[in-house]
Amino acid sequence: xxxxxxxxxxxxxxxxxxxxxxxxxxxxxxxxxxxxxxxxxxxxxxxxxxxxxxxxxxxxxxxxxxxxxxxxxxxxxxxxxxxxxxxxxxxxxxxxxxxxxxxxxxxxxxxxxxxxxxxxxxxxxxxxxxxxxxxxxxxxxxxxxxxxxxxxxxxxxxxxxxxxxxxxxxxxxxxxxxxxxxxxxxxxxxxxxxxxxxxxxxxxxxxxxxxxxxxxxxxxxxxxxxxxxxxxxxxxxxxxxxxxxxxxxxx
Numbered sequence: 001x002x003x004x005x006x007x008x009x010x011x012x013x014x015x016x017x018x019x020x021x022x023x024x025x026x027x028x029x030x031x032x033x034x035x036x037x038x039x040x041x042x043x044x045x046x047x048x049x050x051x052x053x054x055x056x057x058x059x060x061x062x063x064x065x066x067x068x069x070x071x072x073x074x075x076x077x078x079x080x081x082x083x084x085x086x087x088x089x090x091x092x093x094x095x096x097x098x099x100x101x102x103x104x105x106x107x108x109x110x111x112x113x114x115x116x117x118x119x120x121x122x123x124x125x126x127x128x129x130x131x132x133x134x135x136x137x138x139x140x141x142x143x144x145x146x147x148x149x150x151x152x153x154x155x156x157x158x159x160x161x162x163x164x165x166x167x168x169x170x171x172x173x174x175x176x177x178x179x180x181x182x183x184x185x186x187x188x189x190x191x192x193x194x195x196x197x198x199x200x201x202x203x204x205x206x207x208x209x210x211x212x213x214x215x216x217x218x219x220x221x222x223x224x225x226x227x228x229x230x231x232x233x234x235x236x237x238x239x240x241x242x243x244x245x246x247x248x249x250x251x
Contacts, residue, residue: 002065002251010045010046012045013046017065018250019180019235020052020180022238022249023105023107023181023183025061025063025242026184026238026242027060028060028061029061029241029242029246032114032187033109034109036056036059037110038108038109039053040053040054040106040180041090043105050078051072051073051090051094052070053089053090054068054069055069055081056085056086057083057084063249064249064250065249066251069085071090073097073098075094088148091148091149091150092108093108094153096157096176099160100157100162102178104177105176105178105182105183106175107174107183107186108173109173109187110172113191113197114190114191114194115170115171116198117167118169118170119169125207127197128197128210129210130193131193131197132210133189134193135215135218136215136218136222137164137165138165138166138167139166140159140167141155141168141169142159143170143171173187173191175187177231180231181235181238182231183231184235185235188234
């Protein structure tokens with residue numbers, strides 16, 4: 001099947017498929033997956049407004065480049081595939097893709113630490129270096145039930161605004177990026193922020209907050225640290241780790 005799909009798509013789409021499949025497997029490797037639920041979507045290069053998403057029912061650790069399903073803005077298949085899709089699961093993703101030209105990749109998780117912090121009234125606390133990166137570009141969206149309602153889309157988009165991170169109250173985390181690498185690194189930082197916060201609060205000790213002026217200057221510092229590459233700086237190393245532990249995503 002790999003050769004068949006690869007021959008039907010552009011070189012750019014195939015590379016995106018490989019990177020997106022790697023992102024799925026990395027989410028599983030880091031323990032952020034929720035069985036077969038949640039999604040990572042990516043806009044296919046070109047002007048057709050098509051997207052790639054996981055086959056519904058396949059574990060994240062099983063996703064491959066050729067098994068990813070190409071859908072339109074409504075979550076309907078636009079390329080023959082033996083795998084099912086869940087159009088309802090694309091509701092959040094389609095809203096973000098439609099509103100943000102720079103959101104080529106949208107990653108959504110239901111991780112334990114992420115959901116735990118999303119349920120805390122104060123949200124993300126400025127208590128770690130990771131938190132300062134998140135707070136510099138963070139929105140919040142109140143829970144409206146399982147995301148099936150089309151009427152929720154404009155409210156979700158407004159809450160995301162031009163931010164990289166969105167905390168879905170009582171639900172989970174969402175990040176956007178130009179590439180799967182960017183969305184993944186953003187999620188790594190978001191997840192680390194939540195894990196640190198859960199552990200710090202469990203310590204039952206007074207916490208030391210980062211000063212607001214430091215948070216205000218963190219975006220430029222992050223650009224310098226990542227050499228302006230952001231996700232691309234860590235991506236080659238992440239792929240090497242994945243190849244050691246769960247290769248085959250590029251099939």
